[in-house]
Amino acid sequence: MMSARIQRLSPQLVSQIAAGEVVERPASVVKELLENSLDAGATRITVEVEQGGIRLIRIRDNGSGIHPDDLALALTRHATSKITRFDDLQHVSSLGFRGEALPSIASVARLTLTTRVPDQDTAWRVAGDGGDAIGEPLPAPHPVGTTVEVRDLFFNVPARRKFLRGERTEFGHIEDSMRRLALSRFTVGFGLWHNQRMVLDLDPAADGAAQSRRLAELLGRTFAAASVFLDRNETGLHLWGWLGLPAVSRAQPDQQYFFVNGRPVRDRTLAHAVRQAYQDILPQGRHPVLVLHLELEPAALDVNVHPAKHEVRFRESALIHEGVRRMVQATLAEVRPGTAPAPVTQVGLRAWPAGGFGSGFGGEADREQQRVSPQIQERLAVYGQLHASTPAVAATEPAAIVESPPLGYALAQLHGCYVLAENSAGLVVVDMHAAHERILYEQMKTALAQGRVQTQILMVPVTFAVGPRERQLIEEYGALFAQAGLDVAVLGPETGAVRQIPTLLAGLEIAGLVRDMLADLAAHEASNRLERVILDVLASLACHSAVRANRPLNLLEMNALLRDMERTDHGSQCNHGRPTWAQLTLEELDRLFRRGR
Structure with missing residues (x-):
């Protein structure tokens, strides 16, 4: 033809x-x-x-x-x-x-x-x-x-x-x-x-109140009430917008709105950076709701890469990724009781976690606790020492309090699981295990950040298969691996080896971890996968070490827990993304008992 x-x-x-x-x-x-x-x-x-x-x-x-x-x-x-x-x-x-x-x-x-x-x-x-x-x-x-x-x-x-x-x-x-x-x-x-x-x-929304009304109109009142405002500058980047708290997370990332220099975009670099920033406070499989504006010099990006202009290309994507992750993570870390919208529960509609979280220490918990530094072990005993040395005493009289702290003062313990406290808004209910778990986890993270990563040399190096691209990445990012406590080297044209690891990772599958890190570096020029694995170990330690259900606490212990929550990063969520406390306002209690009707 x-x-x-x-x-x-x-x-x-x-x-x-x-x-x-x-x-x-x-x-x-x-x-x-x-x-x-x-x-x-x-x-x-x-x-x-x-x-x-x-x-x-x-x-x-x-x-x-x-x-x-x-x-x-x-x-x-x-x-x-x-x-x-x-x-x-x-x-x-x-x-x-x-x-x-x-x-x-x-x-x-x-x-x-x-x-x-x-x-x-x-x-x-x-x-x-x-x-x-x-x-x-x-x-x-x-x-x-x-x-x-x-x-x-x-x-x-x-x-x-x-x-x-x-x-x-x-x-x-x-x-x-x-x-x-x-x-x-x-x-x-x-x-x-x-x-x-x-x-x-x-209507045009020029001030913060009008912008909140527009958010409520477009994304719902729940998001407007359960989000925090971000406005940060770092290394030539200006990031501002609203970050949804875990209470309004979704099963799909369908309500994530990214804007670069005012242009709506769908960008994998920004989405990945945000996902990493939220990973400490969201349950697995959940995605945050957010509205984020990134402003930078127009010469730092290419907007001419998509016929419909949905995508942009950053000239230094690794710098953008790290800057956005750090700024979002820092803003979320500041969300503590008293600094963000209170998690309000509707009386009669919310099902509180039932039963308990285990029955004391022992077995695997004891073995994991032995891996924690002496400073952390000392901190784990605070509430037990209080309980052993201090008789039950009455809480500070509310009438004598000029201004109560965000979580107020403890009143009682309910069913061995919850701490009841009174603050200026009404009644506070705290999940004591979830709260203590977050407190310990953040303390362990701080202790880890303040000291060198303890490492151990492997008697028998762990080997794994590599291709040309993996060999190049190992050589290019050797300093990054070393900073994280890993000694990764190329042994031959198709073989890589791990000769040193952080002590906390002993017994874990190291070859798969390194391969995943290399995949991250290839896709995003950055990887926090090793940090994530170490933090998962710390989270497990914190979960096993936190006070358990049915463990009685006196009022001094309960108040110490409340004050620690107020000082702790991410203090409003446990390590699994669940809320650590909820507020019942006086208005809700009045409606429950039909006062004023």
Whole structure:
């Protein structure tokens, strides 16, 4: 069979091929047009859609508009006001810049554009009907700003229309795109209507209270009430936003919103850094909810790596990864009783952990405790010493307290599991095992950080198979392994060996650990896997060493536990991500007993 002759494609077919890259579905149209509105300096944007955006998309803004002399160019491919030379691509600060959105949309839909600039008395309108020809601009009534109306998407490309989902699904994608952009620009008001019904009406949010209201509107009141604000600077990076506490974690990472220089992105480097920062406080399989803005010099990243601009490429990804991880981790570590939203429980709805957490020390616990430093062992005995030497005494009289500490003062112990305390808000209930477990774990981490990692030389080195890339990584990151207490070397073209390990890891499967570390280094240019394994050992020690259920504590012991919780990093969650305490407010207690009714 003879091959087809080479021929030049028609302009319309070229536009439709380009539209396939930019216009995948109605949400793609909304995203591109919203970005144009934001780049035009709009402070109010309204989006109206019908039938999930397939029948109609109308976007109005109060931005700077398009000059009438530029209207024809605005609908021409590869024409843009946002870049003029190659160097501009190295310093992109706008959301859109390619100049393909409007002509690509016009090639697959019936498009009408009406716009007016501030120094003109008249607005102008142009229209296209899915072909490569655009009508002449005509005068039209319109305030300063732009309205783009897109009707009958893919009416002339039926094959693409068949791939669209149902109306509800397509509108769901539009709503998600709106939410992302609304979380990226708090100073802009947004409105969204679907089939003549208002879905979102967001006023500009300039201050913290207004931003909290927008968070509650977009991500729910629970997240707004159970999140902490982050605002840190480090080595040329500015990171700010909101971090959800473990109470609002999810089974999927579907509510993680990342923005780089105001641009919504999906980035593996940022997601991995956040996952590492949360790993000390979240149960396995859970993912945090968060809104994070990273700001850095435009020259430090490449935004021209994805047709829809969903992704960016950092020029120094390892530096970004470590900086974000460290800043998120430091903010979460400061979440202690009294410094973050209290975990409030609803009376009658929450099921408290039942039964207990074991029955004292012995067996494996004794063997693990022998591996802890003398300083930590001394700290483990604090509550027992108090109990042995001090008779039960009454708590400080509440009337004499001018200002109680965040967790208040102990009243009693309940069923050998919980400490009941009174603070200024009402009743505090503490899971004593979970709380003590976190306290011990953080103390062990501090002790480990303050001293050298104790190591032991293996009499018989542990060998493992390596390929060319693994050999290169071992040689490149030898200092990193040594800093962590590992001596890793290449013995031959296909063999690596571990000759020294941290003492805490004796008996563990070392070859698999090193292979996993090499995989991390290949993917992210960083690895905290060894640190994670050591911390898992410490967490196990803390769990076995913490006070157990059914162990009586007197009031001095209980108050000592409360004060330690208030001073401990991550004091509101145990090592497994469960809450260590909950607050019952006086209002909740009044409702329970129908006081004032």
